[in-house]
Amino acid sequence: MHATVREKLILKLIGDKGFVAFEEFEREIRASPATIRRDLEKLAIAGKIKRIRGGAKEIASSSAEMSNGVNFNAHLTGTPFYENIEKNRSQKEAIGKAAASLCSKGEGVMIDGGSTTLQMCPHLAGLELQVLTNSLHIVSALIGQQGTRVLVPSGAVFPEQNIILSVFGDPGMPRFHAPKLFMGAASIGEKGLMQADIVLVAAERRLLAQSEEVIILVDATKFGGPSGNVVCELDEIDTIITDSRITDKTAKMFENAGIKLIIV
Amino acid sequence: MHATVREKLILKLIGDKGFVAFEEFEREIRASPATIRRDLEKLAIAGKIKRIRGGAKEIASSSAEMSNGVNFNAHLTGTPFYENIEKNRSQKEAIGKAAASLCSKGEGVMIDGGSTTLQMCPHLAGLELQVLTNSLHIVSALIGQQGTRVLVPSGAVFPEQNIILSVFGDPGMPRFHAPKLFMGAASIGEKGLMQADIVLVAAERRLLAQSEEVIILVDATKFGGPSGNVVCELDEIDTIITDSRITDKTAKMFENAGIKLIIV
DNA sequence: CAAGTTTCAACCATTTTCGCTCATTATTAC
DNA sequence: GTAATAATGAGCGAAAATGGTTGAAACTTG
Numbered sequence: 293m294h295a296t297v298r299e300k301l302i303l304k305l306i307g308d309k310g311f312v313a314f315e316e317f318e319r320e321i322r323a324s325p326a327t328i329r330r331d332l333e334k335l336a337i338a339g340k341i342k343r344i345r346g347g348a349k350e351i352a353s354s355s356a357e358m359s360n361g362v363n364f365n366a367h368l369t370g371t372p373f374y375e376n377i378e379k380n381r382s383q384k385e386a387i388g389k390a391a392a393s394l395c396s397k398g399e400g401v402m403i404d405g406g407s408t409t410l411q412m413c414p415h416l417a418g419l420e421l422q423v424l425t426n427s428l429h430i431v432s433a434l435i436g437q438q439g440t441r442v443l444v445p446s447g448a449v450f451p452e453q454n455i456i457l458s459v460f461g462d463p464g465m466p467r468f469h470a471p472k473l474f475m476g477a478a479s480i481g482e483k484g485l486m487q488a489d490i491v492l493v494a495a496e497r498r499l500l501a502q503s504e505e506v507i508i509l510v511d512a513t514k515f516g517g518p519s520g521n522v523v524c525e526l527d528e529i530d531t532i533i534t535d536s537r538i539t540d541k542t543a544k545m546f547e548n549a550g551i552k553l554i555i556v
Numbered sequence: 557m558h559a560t561v562r563e564k565l566i567l568k569l570i571g572d573k574g575f576v577a578f579e580e581f582e583r584e585i586r587a588s589p590a591t592i593r594r595d596l597e598k599l600a601i602a603g604k605i606k607r608i609r610g611g612a613k614e615i616a617s618s619s620a621e622m623s624n625g626v627n628f629n630a631h632l633t634g635t636p637f638y639e640n641i642e643k644n645r646s647q648k649e650a651i652g653k654a655a656a657s658l659c660s661k662g663e664g665v666m667i668d669g670g671s672t673t674l675q676m677c678p679h680l681a682g683l684e685l686q687v688l689t690n691s692l693h694i695v696s697a698l699i700g701q702q703g704t705r706v707l708v709p710s711g712a713v714f715p716e717q718n719i720i721l722s723v724f725g726d727p728g729m730p731r732f733h734a735p736k737l738f739m740g741a742a743s744i745g746e747k748g749l750m751q752a753d754i755v756l757v758a759a760e761r762r763l764l765a766q767s768e769e770v771i772i773l774v775d776a777t778k779f780g781g782p783s784g785n786v787v788c789e790l791d792e793i794d795t796i797i798t799d800s801r802i803t804d805k806t807a808k809m810f811e812n813a814g815i816k817l818i819i820v
Numbered sequence: 821c822a823a824g825t826t827t828c829a830a831c832c833a834t835t836t837t838c839g840c841t842c843a844t845t846a847t848t849a850c
Numbered sequence: 851g852t853a854a855t856a857a858t859g860a861g862c863g864a865a866a867a868t869g870g871t872t873g874a875a876a877c878t879t880g
Contacts, residue, residue, distance in 0.1 A: 294610045296575045324869045337681045339700025345827065428626045435715050436631030444720055446710035446729045451699050454626060456708055460731055465710045467724055588859045609837065
């Protein structure tokens with residue numbers, strides 16, 4: 293059996309079942325264990341699959357166990373990302389549109405990555421913004437827009453999250469300072485804004501340091517969610533845009549913290 | 557059996573199954589293995605098929621192979637860039653492979669954007685390189701590779717060329733310094749290396765300033781091409797990788813300029 | 821936490837495949 | 851008909867892929 297055939301078969305098996313045990317590969321593929329292992333390693337290095345002890349699984353399911361954070365990685369492989377996009381889609385669209393309407397023509401803004409902030413992008417066309425973002429998803433969403441200037445910081449690309457993050461400790465984009473920062477979140481509550489992934493935390497803190505007005509985009513399912521890593525306290529947040537499913541109690545809590553609430 | 561008949565048969569077999577093992581060619585074609593190999597090589601050079609060890613497969617899945625990252629190219633479909641990828645494709649693949657073999661494990665390198673340098677990327681998997689690039693095409697080709705670290709400079713995204721270029725005049729990535737720079741070209745001749753687009757010139761001069769060894773990847777159709785903007789003189793170039801269609805006269809000219817020539 | 825089991829990666833031997841050279845055969849030109 | 855050129859076939863050394871073995875690492879169980 294030839295290498296290309298084995299490769300296709302492996303990808304097919306994993307595509308079907310999500311996870312495939314090594315034993316199953318041995319059964320399905322007419323080749324020695326050593327060869328199968330080599331194939332798996334090659335595919336893992338190429339980023340097509342993820343090897344785990346006892347077999348191999350698709351890339352996507354690795355981020356599914358990253359619990360409920362904004363799933364950037366899924367954008368790479370397809371289905372789970374679209375699930376995430378579809379989740380609360382109409383709310384996210386409305387939130388994104390409202391966020392876009394806060395931008396003035398020609399302004400410079402920063403946009404953090406996430407499935408909610410991503411929904412801003414279609415509405416930014418024609419505003420002639422200068423957008424600084426560290427998210428490659430945002431870059432790809434904005435790159436075709438005429439008149440929108442996209443800026444990125446220097447740094448290393450983190451493929452799991454698809455963001456650019458300077459590893460030197462410096463901001464990576466020293467000369468840019470924006471009045472507004474649009475940011476998503478895994479969850480938000482009394483203790484502040486939280487992300488599940490610490491890489492995202494590091495990235496977002498960089499952006500926070502360079503911004504004046506912080507605007508958070510979250511659908512109402514994110515309130516009081518599971519614990520995570522605190523990105524910032526509530527008093528660093530200026531505005532929250534969310535949907536109407538927010539409870540009065542939660543709304544009151546944010547208003548007491550001095551946060552402006554926009555409900556769409 | 558006549559050459560033209562064999563050729564048609566080969567293309568038919570590959571068209572049907574996608575991948576055909578060499579053994580199968582031997583069975584279907586009444587000719588010696590040596591002849592079949594020669595036919596395959598001819599077709600591969602012509603860009604009709606793709607040879608791989610153990611047989612040959614169809615050329616398809618050009619971007620599918622490397623598009624497991626974010627799609628920065630949606631706005632570029634139908635542009636000259638895609639035509640360029642197909643032009644002299646097999647030569648570019650061979651050149652890219654040779655260029656990749658110059659990299660040592662764990663090394664830090666810079667890769668300029670272009671349809672030829674893009675062909676390096678699949679061969680870089682597993683080398684655990686630190687790659688600095690200003691080309692989003694290169695980023696998306698490398699982003700899925702486990703172990704390959706991708707670095708980008710800060711700056712504005714130029715959508716026409718899909719590159720990141722600092723508009724402040726600074727290098728955008730001050731702390732990175734790489735031993736090797738891999739670069740393409742629109743044409744190259746006695747006056748030096750040339751690009752048609754002045755944005756590319758600006759971007760490449762930044763990279764040149766941070767590199768020690770400059771390696772140029774050009775297929776042989778680029779020699780003595782049309783006039784353009786000079787990126788650098790010949791004496792700044794250390795190595796040129798090209799295909800065997802280079803003329804003796806041109807080869808002599810480069811060697812006289814002290815350039816090491818690698819012909820694939 | 822210790823013993824036992826499973827899984828894995830690294831190593832080496834074997835097989836397969838490839839590119840090169842050279843001899844042979846077919847084709848063309850004169 | 852003969853010479854010259856191109857195409858084909860065969861053999862050989864090098865490179866790549868594969869298979870098997872072994873010792874280490876990770877996980878499990880008592």
